[in-house]
Amino acid sequence: MYGLVNRALQEFICTHHGEASWAAIRITAGVELEFFVRMESYPDDITYRLVGAACESLCIEPATLLRNFGRHWVLFTGQEGYGSLLDGAGSSLQEILTNLDDLHVRVGLMYPALKPPSFSCSDVREDGLTLHYFSERPGLAPMVMGLIEGLGERFGKTVTIRHSCDRNAGADHDSFDIRIA
Ligand code: HEM
Incomplete structure (x- = not known):
């Protein structure tokens, strides 16, 4: 998936659990990249590994983490300059x-x-x-x-x-x- 998604995940974890948690999750997931380029496409496997490692490390069920991340995504895209796309899609x-x-x-x-x-x-x-x-x-x-x-x-x-x-x-x-x- 595009780096935009992984960046949103990073921001979501860092906001709620701190940067140190994110660093540990990245290591557990075996992801060496320290940051993601928004417009670069990465293998889906990276995102799934990060989600899996986050659930393990934070003792959260995948369904709970993904649900909270979905809510965050609407806020994140709104703040990252895609608010007008959301506005244009419906009132x-x-x-x-x-x-x-x-x-x-x-x-x-x-x-x-x-x-x-x-x-x-x-x-x-x-x-x-x-x-x-x-x-x-x-x-x-x-x-x-x-x-x-x-x-x-x-x-x-x-x-x-x-x-x-x-x-x-x-x-x-x-x-x-x-x-x-
Ligand atoms: C302006 C806001 C949005 C942007 C910029 C955006 C962008 C993206 C991007 C970049 C991906 C990754 C797909 C890939 O890299 O191949 C994605 C996936 C996804 N988007 Fe959106 N999206 C937006 C709003 C929404 C909304 C409102 C929904 C509501 C249901 C949604 C549902 C999803 C889902 C479920 C995925 C996961 C991929 C999948 O199911 O296969 N998106 N989106």
Whole structure:
């Protein structure tokens, strides 16, 4: 994944657990790079190893860490100059969730080697919708739940999420029933 993601992970760990924790996690993960270049694409394995080492070292379940990281990602991208992309993708939570593929198409103009996930929505209502998530990468559904919560915070909404189809349980993709209040 692009260095932007690894940098966000680094910032997330450093903010909540300190720089020394990050340095230890990097060593446990066997990652020699001291920093990541935002626009350089790195093997996904590096990100997965960092997440695995962080969970081990901080005694956090992967699903919890990924969910919190997903919430952080919305803040991070907003602060790193991508806030206008988020703003342009929709003026309500329903709208932005419907436009996630378009958002990543725009991101892909800056990051040409992007391998984005894909999303679609069904049962869109005033008080919620079902979000379908497709990715070639395994295990990131909890991050999507955090992303939805982060977007909810951005719009001042409370979201309740049910992971209604789970790829880990044999479904062909993940889906989330989202209630918005
Ligand atoms: C302006 C804001 C955003 C930017 C700049 C951005 C950028 C990126 C980048 C660079 C990656 C790594 C993919 C790669 O390197 O091949 C990524 C992955 C991802 N993005 Fe976004 N993104 C944004 C917003 C969102 C939002 C709002 C969601 C909400 C669901 C989202 C969902 C994901 C997920 C789940 C992945 C993990 C990769 C996968 O599932 O295969 N992104 N994004």
